Amino acid sequence: MTGNDGTGSRARAYDDGPLLLGVRHHGPGSARAVRAALDEARPRVVLIEGPPEADGLVPLAAEEDMRPPVALLAHAVDEPGCSAFWPLAEFSPEWVAIRWALEHGVPARFIDLPATHTLAWGKEEEKEKEGAAPTGPAGAGDMSSSSGPAGASGPPGGAGPALTSDPGAQPPETGEAVRVDPLAALAEAAGYDDPERWWEDVVEHRATDEHVFAPFLALGEAMEALRETYGTGGHDRDLVREAYMRLQVRSARKEFGDEVAVVCGAWHVPALRERHTVAADRALLKGLPKVKADMTWVPWTHRRLARASGYGAGIDSPGWYGHLFGVPDRPVERWMTKVAGLLRQEDRIVSSAHVIEAVRLAETLAAMRGRPLPGLTETTDAVRAVMCEGSDVPLALVHDRLVVGDVLGEVPASAPAVPLQRDLARLQRRLRLKPEALEKELELDLRKENDAERSRLLHRLRLLGVAWGESAVSRGSTGTFRETWRLRWEPELSVRVAEAGVWGTTVLSAATAKAEADAVAAQSLADVTGLAESCLLAELPDALPAVMRVLADRAALDADVGHLAQALPALVRSLRYGDVRATDTRALAEVAAGLAERVFVGLPPACAALDADAAAEMRRQVDAVHGAVGLLGEAVSAAHGDLRARWHSVLRVLSQRDTVPGVIRGRAVRLLLDDGELAGDETARLMGLVLSPGTPPTDAAAWIEGFVGGGAGGGMLLVHDERLLALVDAWLTGVPGEAFTDVLPLLRRTFSAYEPGVRRTLGELVRRGPGARGSTTATGSGAPGFADEPDLERADAVLPVLRLLLGLDEDEGVEGIEELKEMKDGGGLVGVGG
Template identity: 35%
Template sequence: MKRKPHLFGIRHHGPGSAALLKGALDVLDPACVLIEGSPEGDALIRHAALPGMKPPLAMLFYAADEAANAVFAPFAEFSPEWVAMQWALAHGRPVRFIDWPAAVSLALGKAAREDDMQPKNAEDEEGTQTTIPAPSRLDPLDLLAEAAGYGDGETFWNGLIEQGGGGQSPLEIFAAIEAAMTEARQHQADAGGMSESEQLREERREAFMRGHIRDALKQHDGEVAVVVGAWHVGGLRAETTVAEDRSIVKDLPKIKVEATWAPWSDGRLSYASGYGAGVISPGWYRHLWSLYSGAGQQGPEAFAALWQARTAALLRQEGFSASTASAIEAARLALGLASMRDLSVPGLAEMRDATLSALCHGDAAQLALVERKLYIGNRIGEIDDSVPQMPLARDFELWCRRARIKPEEADSQIKLDLRSDAGLLKSTFLHRLNLIDIHWGRLIDAEAARGTYREIWNLSWSPEMSVGLAEALVWGLTIEQAAAVATIERGRNANGIAQLSQLVHGALVADLPEAASTCIDFLQAAAVQTNDITDLMKAVVPLVRIVRYGTARKLPEPELRALIVALSSEINAGVRIGSRQLDDDATAARVIAMRAYDEALGVLRDAALLDEWRRQLALMVDDAHVVAPVVGLSLRRLHDLGLWSEQQVSAAFSRQIVGETPARAGGFVEAFIAGSAEVLIQDETLLFLIDEWLCGLDEEVFVESLPLFRRALAGFDSIGRKRVMERIAGGRRQASAARIDETEDNPAFERALPLLRQILGMDA
């Protein structure tokens, strides 16, 4: 009689399926175990039994020549595939994967992306193009649920398998699953529930699986256990020949693939993350698995009590009064609801209803605050130290330990004091990761209180960082080496000196002096050849920030200052001529760059550069060929700095308005008044200068100018606009009679004046 394998149809990441599978393997005691999965992962299976392997984990398969072309195969401790590996390793039985190779899957995926995944069109009889809609895939579990009287397939499977995983006859249950899923699959095929491409994909995968099963039956005399998704059982039972299976997988493309273990997370196991095989509540499934695996729980009472105690603890962390007595009451209520609904143990619905009633007193908002931690979970897997990993992944783990930063799925914020070794180490690590496009941390504040020694980072870990580390291998084998080489490579291919300036900044804050020096050389060479004033301004700003506030790190300050002076001298010499005949986009970019550059020069406090810059501002105000927004910004800066008197500002303002077209006048005014409404309110000269201009317009010019003026005030919020109107209505203030007599001697003020000037940056 022909031998047949034992097919165990499971649900990926189902604790009930895992419990049934463990029981079935104990009863069957197979000679080998085959698991749905890419064969490239066979070499990784032996690591699963190591004590330091703590799920959730994933096998990462990536193209050797293109790490971004990658796929993950995740496992939780309650995943049947993980349980099958553990059982086989514990019993010394051969175990391997039998799905189609990742080499094929990734090659086909790459080809599909290159084809842009465009929908296929068919030409109708009239010659017009008509898109053929893909058939919607029916869920076979929904068909079974309907026949069994359940509302949906998820509820059906949970009630039958996942929450009934203990105490059942596992072999009989799997036989029933096989019969039901085979029938449902046939019903779906008859209904045309799969597209041709989906159908071909499934046929190819199952052809590979059948080939591996045939090989195992030849190699082993004992029973062969096959662990696959329940959907595939019917396909694997199909009677096909070796030739037929080989023909359907013949000539499939392949690429070279690397495989490694990578940490995974509860959030990425959830269906809400977009993971196709995800589950609704990983946290709940882990709790179920603790019941089935006997991890310290004895019966439904302890099961319910532990869940409600965990819920109460999370609620107390959020500031709610969730007492132990209320947790006990919630556990009893959950058990009562389970009994009423004919369940052996309370399900998630019963637990939630009991929590809402006894612990949250009917307030769903309280429960919503802890649902993420409770139902999804926040666990991130760990890999045993003895497992070989990519060099960058290993160095990443070493950095995490040195810097004492632990990956967490939930977003978090850290504040670093760069004067401490610990803070500087964390900052260096995060900056280097950003240079190799691993954006674990995003810098949100590096200049609070002009942040000389302070950084604030938002941290957000994701499993895809493993792919990023694989991609970065082209630059080096350590984080430091990869960051340095990546920075130099980008500097060599940079478009514009502004980008080079940012690279210099990035290299210096990441403590990569050689890379910074190389990028400075690139920047100097590029600055000689450029005539783009806007780009030069953008380049100066980050360099000034480094020199002025980067004193927590060792910097080549003389070289940087020399570079800043050279760039700034070039800007000052060419800004007036370079601000003529600009188009709208170039003008907008110039105004933004001028504001940042003007502020940077004030921070740098180089007297010669400042004097020349301010002289150029005055020249641009009187240059009729300079574009209006640049003139408006120049005049505003002269006013703000107190370099021109009220009469000079008023006269220049009138010259730019009287006789000009509404478009030019509007552009000038918009740049002149841009900023905070509070500044306009407090600056009486500025406010009434604009008020007098508006009041002096005739009706026709006023109507033409109104849209432009409204656009100029668009940055003010409604409260700010209201306060501006109230201030205008109040009229000009009279000079205060309580002014300090400037001739009165005040020794204390005189002694404090030098320090005050230094603080305000006026000592230059």
């Protein structure tokens, strides 16, 4: 065998025509073998399985800013949601072939079926499946698509339209065709029960001194035997794709002679060796559907290369494969060092001795199992035994962070992109919001301009369906000037951005147009109010008037009190944004006040004659309206009068009507008591009437659930007011035995929501009996446990602890007061005066 500078090896490489390099996609062993074979054969052109529309994008792979994993993204121009990805990692043979060609000044061309046909096929499949239950997740075959029909199917072994023809890919089941898993078939023939372990032993751990073309010859012969047995393996579209590939190979041979290297899925190699006439191949391609398609590079992630993500040609361990490819020297030792570093970051005690012992154990296990080198199975077993002390909990972290991994690729700014994508990238750079595959939490203070702009961007993207950020509960503060987001960039979001590009060329213009269109198409009043809230959060001043017009029209025509009650809280929440975001919400306040008035009029009749489920739902709506009315405050004009006083009148009506279910009547009494509109004596009288022997036990239990049930602080009310507790206790002990089983589920649901400490205190008070409260005594003429006036001395003693809980310094006293006001207005500090 001559060296790379000789001609003997090159001549032998092309003895049988073009050099066919059959690979497993995303296989580091295949990638190294491809590089060695190309170095040896030195072809004049490299042909790669992939969409030919991407030929113009190949030079971008040489740019410094291009860092795999990346993917070729194709989408229909008229329907961006119809899309497909061709993912490539650093250890993908196709990526190695592209880089080799660019480094050696050799043309690199894609020869698979054009994306214009692939996407059209996907659209036809979607139409055929419309109305039928899906048989598997999108992208279950070789192609991974975030949306649209293009990802609905795709066979293994290169039978799908993406650069993911993997002998080990698991296809979806469709029709009666027999789907073949070539990798599993070969592993079973070799006596392995795990295809991944067989592939590691045969390819990843093969001897490096053997002939560079040997693995391709062996794999090609194996695939030829499988194709003779199974034909297309249930993937008839392979015949069309392979016909197109043969035509492209012929064209390249006319231009460059036989010095042509083809890098494709091993499954296709036998078909590319077959002799077919040009006419026969063109006949298979005649009449294929097509759509106009655009293509670009987009970032990808290791996690999306994993088979668990639904990617049919995925691999189980992209992070491990990336390690094997990047660290050929002493991979096990370096891997154990990585694992130790990760566990140390999580505050686990892992020493150098652990690393040494884990390496020795992995090598011993490999020898016992007859494997040439330790694989992922051996290293995982060693990590579990030595570093994780037999626990699978830290091992799950190792699998998630290292075996799979969260590496996110990058593409250069010169890559083609829709205008909306470019505007988004500009905003991300300016606001220092870098897309990352690993989920991170972002705390925003809306009083700071940069944080406010970040918030607006994230809310606008959510309006556009680009769910980069998910809103979370803020841990440090309850004020409206705080926002917490969980950010995680997924590759599919690139498709969402392309889809959203139809609404505008910038994030602001696209979000505005989308909001206006969504308002017109909204199905319910609550949807429109939610959209109005989103417009305020995203600061879309041009869209808000259009949304408000639709809102006013819908509110005027909707006579369902339930719909009005659902819509009111979102509107009232939006009114608070005027203080933090400097938004004019006067028009919103007028609409909210109008909705509140209609709720006041229609609520009492709507609460009559409800069954248990409807009553429970109406109780939740009464709570929501109560909180909304409390927040309206001074935001409405004098023309609407005192909304709180009118709402209290409605609650009094609800509390006294026998036709209203007990759970709603009890809740109305409780809300009046909390607002100071009902005296303790009157409350005790109403409870006594309800708990009298003349009231059916189930109705009395429902009243109690409404009064002290749920997480509304009812337990603490009973702890502090012994008179109410005594009434409940006396009623409960007097319930007849035959009725007790009927009321027990209601009572259990009521009291099980209390905190353990509250339940324990109530049990102790009942055990002691009335009048034995220990050191706690009632003062004044108020009900037991409640004074006529707040005890300021005791309240002052609480302030230091409260300041500590809120994380307030002395300089933040004003801020703390504002937070407390918001909590009080929102019902968060109920019954503080006691």
